[in-house]
Amino acid sequence: MNAAAQTFDTQLRRCADQVTACLEALLSDAVAPDEIARPPALLAAMRHGVLNGGKRLRPFLVMESxxxxxxxxxxxxxVAAALECVHCYSLVHDDLPAMDDDDLRRGQPTVHIAYGEANAILAGDSLLTLAFDILAGPETTLPDAVKTALVLALARASGLGGMAGGQALDLAAETAAPDEQGIVTLQAMKTGALIRFACEAGAIVSGTGAEDRARLRQFGERIGRAFQLADDLLDLKADARTMGKATGKDEARGKATLVARRGTDWAEAELARLVAEASALLSPYGDAAETLIDAAAFVANRDH
Amino acid sequence: MNAAAQTFDTQLRRCADQVTACLEALLSDAVAPDEIARPPALLAAMRHGVLNGGKRLRPFLVMESxxxxxxxxxxxxxVAAALECVHCYSLVHDDLPAMDDDDLRRGQPTVHIAYGEANAILAGDSLLTLAFDILAGPETTLPDAVKTALVLALARASGLGGMAGGQALDLAAETAAPDEQGIVTLQAMKTGALIRFACEAGAIVSGTGAEDRARLRQFGERIGRAFQLADDLLDLKADARTMGKATGKDEARGKATLVARRGTDWAEAELARLVAEASALLSPYGDAAETLIDAAAFVANRDH
Known part of the structure; x- marks a missing residue:
């Protein structure tokens, strides 16, 4: 790891620690105002789902933007903690037997394996609800107009027309392979929308103008696409290594990816193009945008 | 049905029609700003879950308060439509095989029977998300401070410390019967919190003072308890009729209710007491509170 990458890694960890501490405090057993009780089993399942050593990439993008x-x-x-609640709820639900049916995540049993399926469903529901609780709560010291804008933007990125809709398209893709435009839409919804929100959120939190917001939104859109391409490439490479052939988990499940269709050379060129575009979008901000540009490179080049 | 009950019934239906029309418009296939697409299967599952001929009691309480x-x-x-989205998402998830495993609701196949389990999970998630989208959205013409207060109050009523927590306690009660205080807490969370929010919401929407808000909150708390008692009584009576003995579905599932513990005579007296308390709480408002007081009686005396 070179010096720049090391610095970036340190910054990413520092952010992860701050957001994790915030989530830890939010998910203590202390009952909040207007809550009646915090059932221990549900609380434990929520904590398992969100305090799991994630990289906290989306929170990092919120804080840096x-x-x-x-x-x-x-x-x-x-705001970063709220977004991470949404991201983690989606993982808890995606892992369920009726969805991707995964028993392990980051080497640990998934929430439904550890706490049962019913608690996993409710833990996901409660993490999603908590996200909006955090944004609107009095400890989030932002003007009400900013809070309202954040609630709306996060809801749009997460629901029917965003992440949840993308997961529905992904499940449908197992039985009827989408065309390329279909894959682009699916990925923009399933993983792109939250990453785009993460970048846009900084502009909303800061109350800066519409032009800045649009610029960060476009930046986030490029990062989201790079994230997904890198993910698909990693999946292909991991399976090529472990199985001795280029048949990935996605392919085995019948899920088409752009990488599978267009090949790894195209994907690597496309990644470089997306990082260059993302960097160019932030050029008006000069050196101040350095960490966000590093983040774009990190997303494109990560090896896990 | 006497004249007063007929009038109330007409008012309830008029409200239900208005809220249903609002939900119908929100769940059209037109993509909203910042949404990428509305996947048809997920949209259909959401519509099935929310456009199902419900009485819309909670919306009625929002509108009348x-x-x-x-x-x-x-x-x-x-606001009423947002609350109904939360109520209906909870029904969709509660009906899932891992939860109450119900195939029918209001005589129709439940969402997971009609659209598959994965789409039912995602439809619930998306209805919950839509609730906050509606509250924060520009078409909800309320001051931002009011929107923020609504988002926070709805999230607290719905999540870990409210409805979802109550469902977790209810599932746990199947294996370890709670004591009476445990049942009271469970019911206050599972059904009480949303009904209380429905009544409190009117005070928040109107921007009236803290005293009015506290009063409506207490009124809602009484209505919530009456609702649950009436529900438990109905269950007991229905099964006594169909099975020829006083063994209800709740009892068969090992779920303790206050009615099962204390008997129907106690329950009927308690219902009358709650309605009287609820009415007394609204006495400062004179005739203006007549419809809400009718609603309290409706909740206590409903026969389905």
């Missing part, structure tokens, strides 16, 4: 505009760093941690 | 304070009736319909 906020820093770019000099926004409130404390509030950004809370 | 708003009317009590002269709040914005159009905004109240949107």
């Amino acid at each position: 906020t820093a770019l505009f000099g926004g409130d760093a404390h509030a950004a941690i809370r | 708003t009317a009590l304070f002269g709040g914005d009736a159009h905004a109240a319909i949107r």
Whole structure:
């Protein structure tokens, strides 16, 4: 790892620690105002789903995009924690037997294996609900207009027309392979929408103008596509290594990816193109955008 | 049905029609701003879950509590629709095989029977997300501070410390019967919290003072308890009729209810007491509270 990568890695870890501490405090056994009780089994399942050693990439993007505009760093941690609740709820539900049926995540039993399927469904539901609780709560010290904008943007990125819709398309793709445009739409929804929100969130938190917001949104859109391409490439490479042939888990499940269709050379060129576009979008901000540009490279080149 | 009951029934239906029309518009196939696409199967599953001929009791309480304070009736319909999305998502998830495993609801196949389990999970997730989308959206013409308060109150009523937590306690009660205080907590969370929110919402929407809000909250708390008692009584009576003995579905599942423990005479007296308390709480508002007081009696005396 070179010096720049090491610095980036340190920054990513520092952010992860801050967001994890915030989530840890939110998911203590202390009952919040207007709550009646916190049932221990459900709380434990939620904690298992969200306090699991994730890289916290989306939170990092929220905090760095906020820093770019000099926004409130404390509030950004809370917004980042809210976004991570949505991301983790989606993993808990995606792992369920009726969905991807995964027993392990990051080497640990998935929530439904550890706490049962009913608690896993409810833990996902409660993490999703908590996300909006955090955004609207009094400890998120932002103007009400900003909170409202964040709630709306996060809901649009997460629901029927965003992440959840993308998961529905992904499940449908197992029985009827989509065409290339279908794959692009599926991926923009399933993984792209939340990453785009993460980048846009900093502009919303900071209350900067519509032009900045649009620019960060476009940046996030490129990062989202790069993230998915890198993921598909990693899957293909991992399986080529472990199985001795280029048949990935996605392919085995009948899920078409752009990498499978267009090949790894195309994918690597496309990744480089997306990182260059993302960097160019932030050129008006000069050196202040350095960490976000590093993040784009990290997303494209990560090896796990 | 006497004249007063007929009038109430007409008002309830009119409200149900308005909220259903609002939900119908929200769940059209038109893609909203910032959405990428609306996958047809997921949209159909969501519509099945929410456009199902419900009585819309919670929406009615939102609209009538708003009317009590002269709040914005159009905004109240949107808040009512948001609340109904949360209520209906909870039914979709509660019906899942891993939860209550019900095939029928209101005589129709449940969402997972009609659209598959994966789509039912995602439809519930997306209805929950849509609730916050509606509250924060620009078409809900309320001040941002009011929207933020609504988002927070709905999230607290719905999540870990409210409805979802109550469902977790209810599932746990199948294996370890709770004591009476445990049943009271379980019911206050599972059904009480959303009904309480419905009544409190009118005060929030109207921007009236803390005293009015506390009063409506207490009113809602009484209605919530009455609702659950009436439900438990109905279950007992229905089974006594169909099975020729006083063994209800709840009892068969090992779920303790207050009615099963204390008997129907106690339950009927308690219902009357709750309705009287609820009515007394609204006495400062005079005739303006008549419809809400009718609603309390409706909740206590309903026969289905």
